[in-house]
Amino acid sequence: MPRTTILVMIDGLDPEYLAACPAPNLRRFAAEGFHVSGAGMMPSVTNVNNTSMVTGHYPAQHGIVSNYWLDREAGIEQYVESGEFICADTIFAQCQRSGGRSLLAASKDKLRRLLGTDTDLAFSAEQPTPEAVAAAGEPPHVYSLEVNGWTIEAARAALQAAHYDLAFIATTDYAMHAYGPQHPESARHLAILDAALGRLAADVPDAQLLITADHGMSDKRRMLHLPEILARKGIAAQAVPIIKDQYVVHHSNLGGCIYVHLEDPAAADDAIGVLRETDGVEEALPRHQAARRFSLMGERIGDILVTGAADVVFGDPAEVALPPGLRSHGSAHEMGVPIIGYGGDFGGFEFRENRDLGRYVSQRVLN
Numbered sequence: 621m622p623r624t625t626i627l628v629m630i631d632g633l634d635p636e637y638l639a640a641c642p643a644p645n646l647r648r649f650a651a652e653g654f655h656v657s658g659a660g661m662m663p664s665v666t667n668v669n670n671t672s673m674v675t676g677h678y679p680a681q682h683g684i685v686s687n688y689w690l691d692r693e694a695g696i697e698q699y700v701e702s703g704e705f706i707c708a709d710t711i712f713a714q715c716q717r718s719g720g721r722s723l724l725a726a727s728k729d730k731l732r733r734l735l736g737t738d739t740d741l742a743f744s745a746e747q748p749t750p751e752a753v754a755a756a757g758e759p760p761h762v763y764s765l766e767v768n769g770w771t772i773e774a775a776r777a778a779l780q781a782a783h784y785d786l787a788f789i790a791t792t793d794y795a796m797h798a799y800g801p802q803h804p805e806s807a808r809h810l811a812i813l814d815a816a817l818g819r820l821a822a823d824v825p826d827a828q829l830l831i832t833a834d835h836g837m838s839d840k841r842r843m844l845h846l847p848e849i850l851a852r853k854g855i856a857a858q859a860v861p862i863i864k865d866q867y868v869v870h871h872s873n874l875g876g877c878i879y880v881h882l883e884d885p886a887a888a889d890d891a892i893g894v895l896r897e898t899d900g901v902e903e904a905l906p907r908h909q910a911a912r913r914f915s916l917m918g919e920r921i922g923d924i925l926v927t928g929a930a931d932v933v934f935g936d937p938a939e940v941a942l943p944p945g946l947r948s949h950g951s952a953h954e955m956g957v958p959i960i961g962y963g964g965d966f967g968g969f970e971f972r973e974n975r976d977l978g979r980y981v982s983q984r985v986l987n
């Protein structure tokens with residue numbers, strides 16, 4: 621077994637980017653190791669999928685079902701940015717119990733805050749350590765194409781400076797929200813990532829790499845405001861955006877999946893009838909069905925889970941105008957992710973979902 625296992629989560633790496641952009645190192649990893657078309661978790665947003673990767677579990681077990689949630693019991697809305705919300709054991713905690721050391725390097729600080737518990741070293745490009753700055757320079761802005769290169773370089777430096785048994789590197793999807801696969805800036809972003817990953821593989825001796833994404837990315841051209849549609853039929857409802865986080869420049873908090881909370885839960889059947897008739901709504905599922913279908917923790921989701929057609933996002937025009945050229949995620953159309961493994965003995969282990977990276981670490985590395 622290699623001495624260091626490195627999981628790389630390339631945020632928003634839709635398979636289309638790999639198909640369209642030159643990425644010689646990723647192609648070499650795939651050719652010498654393996655490459656499969658995998659699936660992510662629903663809702664296809666960052667926190668849900670990253671938590672599945674570091675626990676190996678579905679959201680029904682780990683409890684992270686959105687980036688943002690309405691806690692109906694407490695009557696408050698809040699960002700899901702703390703490890704306290706995670707109900708399952710992480711690979712970092714398992715690593716610690718087995719006497720190993722782990723590292724988390726993220727572009728976005730929200731992932732350090734959510735996942736960093738029980739790591740031996742955790743930093744982000746927004747909250748770097750002095751050592752990371754000394755090794756990789758001042759981090760570029762979190763809304764830049766260069767920030768992900770910094771995060772991988774800083775992780776490489778940390779892995780060269782001290783031994784870690786496990787590392788989790790998480791980039792940000794600013795570039796994918798901003799540019800489609802055919803845009804020259806996407807080729808430049810992929811080249812930055814690819815070069816940094818090539819150096820990582822070359823310079824960390826005896827490492828195995830597993831690379832995947834949390835979700836894909838689609839062009840979004842239509843916006844639906846579901847509370848207004850329901851209000852026209854006399855149903856009072858609140859829509860809580862699953863994608864919402866503090867990186868508004870990325871997506872204006874507009875995503876392809878939303879939790880609807882009804883003022884009167886007894887109106888659920890009527891509301892679902894209205895939503896299913898609405899053009900652009902792909903699925904409207906009552907809580908228990910949504911929880912079963914997508915393996916979600918039922919008590920943390922809305923009365924109704926609504927998913928959009930490929931080009932649809934959910935939002936309130938009183939709060940936000942649909943930006944021209946919006947690219948976003950959250951729906952079932954952004955669940956496809958690549959899974960690439962390199963440098964390890966992956967024989968006999970089936971990688972089908974991004975959460976399998978965590979499962980592999982639990983079952984094969986730390987066991």
Ligand SMILES: [Zn+2]
Nearest residue numbers: 631632666834
């Ligand atoms: Zn993401």
